[in-house]
Amino acid sequence: MNQQDFLVCRCEEVTYNELMETASRNGCTARELKLRTRAGMGYCGGRTCRPLVQQITKKLEQAPHTRVTLKYQPPVRPISFGVLGGGEE
Amino acid sequence: MYDVIIIGAGPAGLSAATTSANEGLNVLVIDEYMKAGGRLLGQLYEEPDGTYWNGIKESNHLYEQARRSGAEIKLRNSVHNIEKSGDVWLVYTERATYETSHLLLATGAAESPLPVPGWTLPGVMSVGAAQVMTNVHRVKPGKRGVIIGVNPLAAVIASELQMAGVEVAALTLPQMNGLNEEAANPKQVMNQLLHVAHMAPSALIRQGSKWMKPSIMQQLGITFYPKSGFKMWGIPVHLRKAVTEILGDEKVAAVKLATVKPNGDVIEGTEEIITCDFVCIAGGLYPLTELAAVAGCPFYLVEELGGYVPLHNERMETALDGLYVAGNITGIEGAKIAIAQGVTAGLTMASNHGVPGLEARIDQSIKEIEHTRDSAPFHFHPDVKKGKQIVQEKWEEMMKAEQPL
Numbered sequence: 001m002n003q004q005d006f007l008v009c010r011c012e013e014v015t016y017n018e019l020m021e022t023a024s025r026n027g028c029t030a031r032e033l034k035l036r037t038r039a040g041m042g043y044c045g046g047r048t049c050r051p052l053v054q055q056i057t058k059k060l061e062q063a064p065h066t067r068v069t070l071k072y073q074p075p076v077r078p079i080s081f082g083v084l085g086g087g088e089e
Numbered sequence: 090m091y092d093v094i095i096i097g098a099g100p101a102g103l104s105a106a107t108t109s110a111n112e113g114l115n116v117l118v119i120d121e122y123m124k125a126g127g128r129l130l131g132q133l134y135e136e137p138d139g140t141y142w143n144g145i146k147e148s149n150h151l152y153e154q155a156r157r158s159g160a161e162i163k164l165r166n167s168v169h170n171i172e173k174s175g176d177v178w179l180v181y182t183e184r185a186t187y188e189t190s191h192l193l194l195a196t197g198a199a200e201s202p203l204p205v206p207g208w209t210l211p212g213v214m215s216v217g218a219a220q221v222m223t224n225v226h227r228v229k230p231g232k233r234g235v236i237i238g239v240n241p242l243a244a245v246i247a248s249e250l251q252m253a254g255v256e257v258a259a260l261t262l263p264q265m266n267g268l269n270e271e272a273a274n275p276k277q278v279m280n281q282l283l284h285v286a287h288m289a290p291s292a293l294i295r296q297g298s299k300w301m302k303p304s305i306m307q308q309l310g311i312t313f314y315p316k317s318g319f320k321m322w323g324i325p326v327h328l329r330k331a332v333t334e335i336l337g338d339e340k341v342a343a344v345k346l347a348t349v350k351p352n353g354d355v356i357e358g359t360e361e362i363i364t365c366d367f368v369c370i371a372g373g374l375y376p377l378t379e380l381a382a383v384a385g386c387p388f389y390l391v392e393e394l395g396g397y398v399p400l401h402n403e404r405m406e407t408a409l410d411g412l413y414v415a416g417n418i419t420g421i422e423g424a425k426i427a428i429a430q431g432v433t434a435g436l437t438m439a440s441n442h443g444v445p446g447l448e449a450r451i452d453q454s455i456k457e458i459e460h461t462r463d464s465a466p467f468h469f470h471p472d473v474k475k476g477k478q479i480v481q482e483k484w485e486e487m488m489k490a491e492q493p494l
Contacts, residue, residue: 056268
C-alpha cells in the first residue's frame, strides 16, 4: 500500500486504489464492484463503506432511483450464532 | 402480541409511542442504545430567540411522557430482522422475537464517511461520535481537534466542542478523491453554506462582533475567499484548504493541509502541518433504511432528503400493510419535525387499529408537520420541501399503477 492509498473497507481490507482500478477496468456496477473486491462483505455488513462503494460507481451506473443498488440482508446487526439459530439468550 | 412496536426511541419514535398509547394501544418501543432520545441526545445549540435547545432535557421529557402514557420501552436491544407472517409483523431482536399488528420504523439517520489517507488511525471519529462523547457521556474526545467537512452539522458540533472546553483548530475540506467530490469542492460547499449564512449572526453577536456579518457575507464568494479562511465562533473555517493526510504513528498526531483551487485541485508546495490529537469526519447524514429494505419496501432516491427513502404517504404509511415510517428515515430534518411526524404516525396506527373519530386530528397533525418545517430556522438541505414533493408524487404514481389490478 503506497502512502497515498488508504483502506475503504476495513473488514475485508480493500483499498481505495484497488476499488478505483477495479471499477474503471471493468465498468462495474456497485454490486459487481462489491463481488469482485469483497468490499462491504465483511462482518460489519458494509455499515461504513456501503455509501462509498456506491459513490464510486455512481457515474458509471444509470442511476437507478427506484431500487437500492446494494442489497440489504438480515441480520442487519451483528448477532451471535446462538441468536441466529433461534437459541435462547 | 403488541398492537404497536416502534423501532427507535428517538424523537419520532417516542412521540409516536405517547400518541398511540394515549389512544389505548398496547405499545413497545425498542432501541439499541442505552439511553432513549436517539440523535436528539447530543444536541445543544442556541435558538434564534436566544434560548438553548438542550437535547438531554428534551429527550428525558419525551421519554417520561411515553412512560406515563403506558408505553413499554426496551433499551440496549438491537433489531436484526423484521418479517411479515400473515397479518402479523415479527420483530427479531437480540433478546427475543416480538409480534405486532402495526410496526413503525423510526430508525433515524447514519453518518456518511469522508475517507482520506490516515482515516483508519485511532483518534479519527465521525463528528456525531465526538458530539455523543462530549454532550452525552461528558468525555472530551481530545484536547485539540480538526474537523474534516464544512457543513451546518459540523459547524454546530464545533461550537458544542468549544463550549465543552475542547479546542477546534480548524474546519476544513477533505482533499478531493473519487469518494467525496461534493464535500471536497469549495464552490459546492460554499453554495450549501450560503443557505445557512443567516444563522451566523446570533453566534457572532454573542462574541461582541456585530460588524462581522457584512464582512463575512462579502467573503462568501469563493473566488475571493481568503486563503486564510474566516472565523466562526473563533474557529478558523477553511474552504480553500483541504486535508491531504492524517498523520500519526499509533494515533492521530497532526493533519497535513494544502491550499486548493476553487475546483478542489491541490496547489503543489502549499502543504502545512497542523497538530491535533483527534480528527472528526463530517460527511453528512443519510436515512437509515436497512429494515425497510429487508421488509421489501419500495424506495426512491431523493438527494434533497439525503438518500434513499422508503415511499410513504402523508399519514406515514408505507406501501406494506401495517408498516409505517417517521423521523429521519423519511429524510434528514430537525428533531422538531421528527416529533411532529411521530404524532401523525401514532394517530394513523391508532385509527387503523380501530380507534374511531381520529380523521380530523390526523389531518391537523399533517398540517402541523408542514408548519414545523416552515418555521424551522434552517434545513439540512435547502430543497427539502421539493424532496418531500417528489416522495408524494412517486407515492401517487405507485398507487395509480396498482389500482386497475
